[in-house]
Amino acid sequence: MASIDLAVPTESAVVLVGNPNVGKSALFGALTGAYATVSNYPGTTVEVTRATCAFGDRRLRVVDTPGAASLVPLSEDERVTRDILLSGEAGAVVVVGDAKNLERVVTLALQVGEMGLPYVLCVNMMDEATERGLSVDTSRLAARLGVPVVPTVAIWQQGLPELRAALRSARPGHARVRYPEPVERAAADLARELPAAAVTPRSLALLLLATNEAHAADLPAPKRGGRAAVEEARHRLARELPEPPGYAIHEARRALAAEIALEAGAAVPLRRRVRRVADRLEPLTTHPVWGYPILAVVLALAYLFVGKFGAGTLVGLFENDLFGGLVNPLAVAAAERVLPWTFARDLLVGPYGVITMALTYSLALVLPIVGTFFVAFGALEDSGYLPRLAVMVDGLFRRMGLNGKAVLPMVLGLGCDTMATLTTRILETRKERMIVILLLALGVPCSAQLTVVLALLGPLHPAAFVLWCLVIVSVIILVGRLASAVIPGRSSDFVLELPPLRVPRLGNIAVKTLGRIEWYLKEAVPLFVLGTLILFTADRLHLLGHLQRLGEPIVSGLLGLPAEAAGAFVVGFLRRDFGAAGLYALARAGRLDSVQALVAAVTITLFIPCIANFFMIVKERGWRTATAVAAFIIPFAVLVGAALNAVLGAVRP
């Protein structure tokens, strides 16, 4: 077989860059077979994902990046994308765009070409463009840009062989943006002073002139004068131009992109568009009147599926029938026959046994509910409904020093607070990120925890669940408002693109759910086992009794719970759901009355995030912030629990 001559050196990678929510991750998955989370809202990918892919007889690294509207970053996730391109890792770039919005992807492509990086333009979502009566002349685009242009439908794997083949002739292209004269001059002056880099000096100079201070810290500086020289050049330019330099540079690119896009795409005027069913539904989902009933229906459906089917039917099946009726008695019987030592027997099947506690909690109790939650959440993510929620809650969030966009990480927190903490990167200011990180750690229950709370409150009067929701939501709003007053900095204005509503694809939901379940098993089960071992050891050394006596003033005195609940709070440090599961077991044993169950549910929900979340906060915001968050949350959770206990105790039936 003839060896394939790729224009791409072996050690460097193929980097996918593109506008937000155009299907980069779907393309990444289709190219590499590795799974990157695919959803229908911008900001799904906030970190770089790497995998390898076969091109002919070679395997190349493929890098998936967060979506960026421009390589001049406005937020931290866009900065990640810029830095990958500047790092020199990119041997070739695939610029991915939405066929329905050529102007935007061409703007990005012009910047990549300007950097001198060889690239291929991938026009994705061709199916949706066709459905809307839009046509794209790819050969015209290729001629204007001077690079290969490939139409694709990544989710149905269409156009991928062509894309792979086109990668061999990736080029920087010949389209050149003409900037206003003062910009050209300033860029040329600056370019001469810049150290050698992976991209052209001209593009680096333009980047320095256009980037505002917040995102310029790690850009290379001129040999003479350093950062001060750049600032001086920016100020000089600002005086010479009628508008700010960053905007002038952006507008020059956009104007050329608009010209090219107009030539290559046939746009159908707004009023003669082909009507889709979703077109009629879309305005209703954010409607000032109908939006709320629709939200209620969505929530009710999710509750029926997760709360009733998952937490009721499936848990009954797994916990009572499978584990209670089959696995645990079998394990106990086997252990008694095979293991002669009481110690080993207790370790596996005792009251704090690995099988009877860790595996029963994590597999029989939490897994079915988490599984159904993942299915419901996956469907919601694919539908494009979540960003519309941002429109509905914008007013409320504004009062907490946030804007509607912050609902995305908060809702994601219902899936996993740890991942959601990472997603706060899509927020624009430090203040907003801090507030959301705090609220996630404090009040937003993750799926695993939510489920145990549902199980804990399920047998009680529905009012208990309503009360729980009320308390948690008011705490979030109250703490949000306080945090907004205390944390310095400014909040950003609300501007958010709403993706089209789409029918969720079963295949994607299945893949996504399986991926998340795998992650749950890998991350949660070992921690459940570890927590059980800690409890087991403490029990053996008679520390548990000491601990319960030590915690008694708080646990029994303030919260009015049985002393055994102290153990649940201790393992709650590892994972909140483990703590909640411990409380659930107490409730099962009839040790908690309805007031106690409610107080326990509220306290454990507000309690310290799991250890993984804690380390994620450390990673994102440093030790000091993480410690401060923890130091606030633990006493605060107890305080709210105690207050609730005092109030409910007074009206206890």
Added chain:
Amino acid sequence: MSGPARPLSFEPATDEATAFACALCGLRFTHGGQVCASCPITHGCDELVRCPRCGYQFPRGSRTLAWLQRLWDRWRAPSERPAPAEPHPVQTLDHLRPGEVARVLKVSAADVPMLMKLSQLGLVPGAEVRMQQSRPAAVVRVGETTVALQRAVARVVHIRRTA
């Protein structure tokens, strides 16, 4: 960076919210005619209006009552209702009513990130926008893009109505 730019006022101030008739002398005047400029508490007294001729001070009037009054009038005489005044064609985006279409004339955000973001979403001079809804947040369509934005942001986009 300063806050959002002060929007240019293209609107003649003659709509019902700012036009008054003095209850004492009958002078018709707009809110701009009040002579309270030197009063130290003028900022706090948004609800009081003062007649520039006779100096009589009266409350601006309850919006709820005015609304009920309009509702009542409409019910009483649906055909005699005057046709709504044709709105001024050049305004800011937040004045556009749901269903109306306009062309963007100019974007005057004070800070560069906001200018760039609006530009990236297609809100640039020459673009055709259709207002889908104005509450709880404004939602507009620009070509194939749907954009949600808060009123303060819509206020920096100057438009001319086309339909």
